[in-house]
Amino acid sequence: MTANWVEVTGRGVVSSAGLTVPDFTQTILSGQCLIHDISDVAADIRFTKGAAIRNFDPAAHFDERTLGSLDRFSQFAAVAARDALAEAGLLAGSLPAAGTDPERIAVIVGTANGGGDILMEGYRRLYKENRKPRPLTIPMSMASAPASRIAKELGARGPVFGVSSACASSNHAMITGMMLIRAGLIDVAVVGGTDSCFYESYLQVWDVLRAVSSETCRPFSTGRKGLIIGEGAGILVLERAGRAAARGANVIARLVGGGMSSDAGDLIAPDSSGMARAMRAAVVDAGLEPDAVGYINAHGTGTVANDRAESRAINEVFGGNRDRISVSSTKSIIGHAMGASGAIEAIATLAALETGMIPPTVNFISADPDCDVDATPNEARKRAVNVAMSNSFAFGGLNVSLAFARPDR
Structure with a gap:
């Protein structure tokens, strides 16, 4: 009987708590709070704290031409996916590792916002600088853009698409990957989510919703006043049960x-x-x-x-x-x-x-x-x-x- 679980063989993360899984793990277990002042990002809003990623350098990960076609949320996702695929041992140069059929690899990435940074830039060009938006604004801002980028880098030719269900997007992406593997349609699913959140218009609309705390985030505690906005990407590699052992790869956990x-x-x-x-x-x-x-x-x-x-x-x-x-x-x-x-x-x-x-x-x-x-x-x-x-x-x-x-x- 085929196992009901799928195996997690790779992880990648881009977050305010770290740009690698070891750094992220150390930070969250230490309890170091990464909520800091963001008043330089947006003026005239009620809240001044957030968990923005300040140390991500896109030029360290992409050449200039590639950067011209990637919004920040796609950059986050691609970098996290590279680490996840490396940990899983699924990349050989720029192609899937030997024994991995590209047509049986899915890439499913969730996002709540899509490419908001490039849209914000377009509005600024139109209404403040009297210039046209960038020609690639539409494909850069689409919710499926991160999945497409990862598929291009990996050479994945199976199901590739985005998921958008607000802050459940990542979990919907992961459960979809699990179901596709269980159904026997694919062997590998690269899944997760990404969002870039620190552009002025986004912070302004959260301000009028009045759901963001004016000080910090205190879940389940007395004195809590709301959420704090963060950002980043997380990517997992899921594989059919038994596949990792057959190729000598490590299993981190099971998604059961x-x-x-x-x-x-x-x-x-x-x-x-x-x-x-x-x-x-x-x-x-x-x-x-x-x-x-x-x-x-x-x-x-x-x-x-x-x-x-x-x-x-x-x-x-x-x-x-x-x-x-x-x-x-x-x-x-x-x-x-x-x-x-x-x-x-x-x-x-x-x-x-x-x-x-x-x-x-x-x-x-x-x-x-x-x-x-x-x-x-x-x-x-x-x-x-x-x-x-x-x-x-x-x-x-x-x-x-x-x-x-x-x-x-």
Whole structure:
């Protein structure tokens, strides 16, 4: 019988917490908060803090001609994918490694925003400089642009497309890759998400929504005032079970199950029942009992409504035993990377499985009685877990939960 899981063989990340997986892992486990002043990016907005990536140099990764065709969100994704494919051992020069059929490689990348930087540049050219936008503005800004770039670099000729479902985009991309492998349509899926978020118009529209904190991000804590905007990319390589061993590659973890649901309700108000359905479906899909899950990397935005709803859903699915399951939100460290958040947080979840350390929820003051979960406040905690879950619950009531397991489970 074919295994129900797929294997994770590669990871790549571009984030404010690090541009490599080792640096990212060290930072999130240290609890170092990467939320800093962003008042130089946009003036006349209520919030002045964010988790922008300040040290990414595109010229170190792309030649000048290539840069002229890539928006920043595609740059993030391509760099993260290169690291993920290198860790998986799937690149031989500029082509897939021997024994990998290019027609059985998929690339699926999620994004919430698309190429906002190039659109912002186009508006500036039109309305401030009386110039035309760049000729490639349309293909550079399309939500499928990062997937196309990765496919070009890899030589992937199977299914290649973008996914856009707000901040559930990454998780939808990952679960789609898993399903394609399970269906026998492909052998390898390069999946994840990317978003660039620090251009003025984007910050302005978040300001009028009044969901961004004026100080910092405090998920599940008293005194929380909203989310903090982040950005970046996370890419995973998924492979059919057994394939990595056959080619002598390392298996980092197993993606053992996934669940999706829709609230079919309010555009922005979260619904705990929809969250619970996604988590419960992931556990069932993995063939597990709820008590097998030892850690949840929560969606954990730091808004009052989201954290209460997610806490309620966790307790509904996993019971109210705070000592049995650890919860944390790495958004307290790196902010909310929008369409990239699920993939970056999946890499944080894999770090917890790999190291036996639970990333902390930082900036924590005290437990909110309405958030009755063990949120791992302020310091990482040593805890060996075999199965962990990563949640993404988006505006529009779009919910995706993924269950990962240690490879030796």
